[in-house]
Amino acid sequence: MTIELKPDPSMIGGIAKVPLVRLPDPVALFRTRAERFRFLAGHSANLAPYLHFLAAICDAQARVAQDLGPPSPLEPAWIETARASRMPPIDRARLKPDLGRALDLLLKQVADIDMPAPSRAALEAVVAANASDRDWLLGNVLADQIPEDSVAPHMFVAAAVQVHAALLAATLDPEKLVPIRTGVCPACGGRPVASMVTENIGAEGARYASCACCQTLWNEVRVKCLCCGKNGKISHRSVEAEDAIIKAELCGDCGHWVKLMYQNRNATIEPVADDVASLGLDLKMRETEWTRGGFNPFLMGF
Numbered sequence: 361m362t363i364e365l366k367p368d369p370s371m372i373g374g375i376a377k378v379p380l381v382r383l384p385d386p387v388a389l390f391r392t393r394a395e396r397f398r399f400l401a402g403h404s405a406n407l408a409p410y411l412h413f414l415a416a417i418c419d420a421q422a423r424v425a426q427d428l429g430p431p432s433p434l435e436p437a438w439i440e441t442a443r444a445s446r447m448p449p450i451d452r453a454r455l456k457p458d459l460g461r462a463l464d465l466l467l468k469q470v471a472d473i474d475m476p477a478p479s480r481a482a483l484e485a486v487v488a489a490n491a492s493d494r495d496w497l498l499g500n501v502l503a504d505q506i507p508e509d510s511v512a513p514h515m516f517v518a519a520a521v522q523v524h525a526a527l528l529a530a531t532l533d534p535e536k537l538v539p540i541r542t543g544v545c546p547a548c549g550g551r552p553v554a555s556m557v558t559e560n561i562g563a564e565g566a567r568y569a570s571c572a573c574c575q576t577l578w579n580e581v582r583v584k585c586l587c588c589g590k591n592g593k594i595s596h597r598s599v600e601a602e603d604a605i606i607k608a609e610l611c612g613d614c615g616h617w618v619k620l621m622y623q624n625r626n627a628t629i630e631p632v633a634d635d636v637a638s639l640g641l642d643l644k645m646r647e648t649e650w651t652r653g654g655f656n657p658f659l660m661g662f
Contacts, residue, residue: 380537439532
């Protein structure tokens with residue numbers, strides 16, 4: 361593993377004021393993610409079956425997003441209250457009653473996907489789950505707390521939650537959103553999958569974190585831990601050369617790490633897909649004392 365402790369040259373210089381958020385276009389987002397998974401599958405013999413499986417899941421998500429269409433927007437008064445209180449307007453704790461249709465549609469869409477026997481059993485378990493069990497599954501996904509002994513059923517539920525949350529986030533006015541705190545999505549309060557250095561959202565060199573729940577991208581200060589917000593002991597590691605396009609950003613203050621992806625060097629990078637495909641970095645980091653801080657329901661259990 362390469363240990364990089366030198367400053368990142370791309371961080372030097374001024375960065376213009378950039379938009380706080382980039383809200384998702386759900387149908388296009390899931391289609392693009394499916395295409396990226398398929399491309400990455402062609403370059404990873406070991407992970408190819410799983411990446412193809414996830415591509416099919418994303419195809420299903422795109423179809424569900426299209427079938428569902430835009431949900432009713434949040435009440436303007438509630439959005440103003442959230443803004444004044446510096447809280448995300450999408451309250452994930454209150455989403456469960458609205459997720460039933462998305463989950464039912466998603467389960468139908470993925471029924472014909474080719475998948476391993478354990479995944480098929482997990483899917484059938486979710487389909488057969490009673491209201492109490494579904495409530496438990498949804499609650500875990502919305503809380504970003506997926507038990508390690510039941511990852512597979514939660515993955516299907518998470519896919520449905522992503523669709524509904526992305527559709528809801530797409531109805532928001534980006535000008536009404538405000539920063540919450542470091543590492544927290546301004547739209548739904550979700551955790552980041554990873555962060556990306558990008559040049560296609562308004563300013564070269566800006567960093568955007570990618571929400572694991574509603575798929576919103578939000579601007580974060582460079583060289584700051586997305587888990588604790590500190591910046592005094594940041595370093596980077598990679599499994600490739602020093603100029604690797606995906607690195608682990610480590611925080612010596614809290615002991616966590618989150619992937620940093622250089623989309624400005626490879627415009628096709630997609631945070632969720634490339635997070636899974638760069639599993640080798642996770643495996644290397646498991647050999648260290650650092651704890652993964654990024655959250656990705658498609659990477660749980662690895």
